[in-house]
Amino acid sequence: MGGINLNESGLDFVRQVFVTFGGNTTVLTLFLLSVLYLALKGKKEERYVFVTTAVFLAFTVYNPFAVKYILGKLGMVNVYYRFFWILPMVLTIGYACTKVVGGQKKGWRRYLTAAALAAVICFGGNSVLAGGLPKLPDNQYKMPDDLLAVCTVLHEEAGEGTVRVVFEPDFNLIVRQYDASFELVLDRDMVLTYQGSNTVSTDALTEQEIEDETKILQIITQMDLSLDQKEFYRSLREMNAEYIVLSSSSAAVSYVETAGCIPVREVEGHIIFRVEEK
Structure with a gap:
């Protein structure tokens, strides 16, 4: 899968798959920081929704030991990258950022915080224009x-x-x-x-x-x-x-x-x- 072999990668397989198919770890880092922030500053309901989900996934499908010894035997290694689709990164990062900005006093500090977070999100990952400008489809069927x-x-x-x-x-x-x-x-x-x-x-x-x-x-x-x-x-x-x-x-x-x-x-x-x- 993408040149990544479970037997060769071992316990580093999960990280290699994410970097290969996710581009870099900037978004993942923001997600982990968001989970940590909500775990420390979030309300009970927020911790239940965001933190519990992240912890459950970390101990199951993103657990290197589970991947190596369980998913490997179930024949799911070649499509493992699809498990990252269920990770609510965008939702969690967006919610945490909104909570951080909303927690600032009105005025320049709130605007500065919002601008700083927006800059990290916009420029920390891969540019949507990296592959060139989007092309309009040839027809309504979006087929050649x-x-x-x-x-x-x-x-x-x-x-x-x-x-x-x-x-x-x-x-x-x-x-x-x-x-x-x-x-x-x-x-x-x-x-x-x-x-x-x-x-x-x-x-x-x-x-x-x-x-x-x-x-x-x-x-x-x-x-x-x-x-x-x-x-x-x-x-x-x-x-x-x-x-x-x-x-x-x-x-x-x-x-x-x-x-x-x-x-x-x-x-x-x-x-x-x-x-x-x-």
Whole structure:
């Protein structure tokens, strides 16, 4: 998971996961200080809501010993980062800061305290602009325009009902968010595993499915075009593929056509091939 191995990290696993997926420990530090402040200055109800929750989580899912010896045996290590979603950091920090500011006398001291806390929160973590300015979505579906165009053409060609399609990895991971009538020939976890992810598993697939999907991925990702074309086409038929969608610039286009797939339409920089029975 993110290059972090429980056996290698040992009791430091929890910290490494938080730093890897949380960016840094600034927010965590603010959270711990907020819990401490509420434990010392908070009312009984506040301590019950915020402090009790933090202590319970600390002794269970964030306990390094529990993670190493219990969660590891339950097979939950690869998705451990999701446990940080239940930590009420934003709520606790916001509440504690509001209580601190409200506890100051009216005047310059209250404004200065509010400004100082706001500065720590705004500049202590990772900037939301670190990855560039947010981009407006292409359309109301928040999907690439070329994906919508491809889906429209596929339905025009195949008619209503479900359609089994081989998509390139980028489309494969999002197409069903737009249209669930497409059946993915390439299993999502298989694609992620092929790309090097270690947070998913292909245990639900048979050995034959893994073999066939690997051959298809080798071609459409242009990793290995030396595969016998008959083997490639056999894998398509074994997986009951009806169509293949490739980028027009893909080096695999000529291979797929030579293998026997029929080019149907070209739309928005993508070529749609039909897989026919032989």
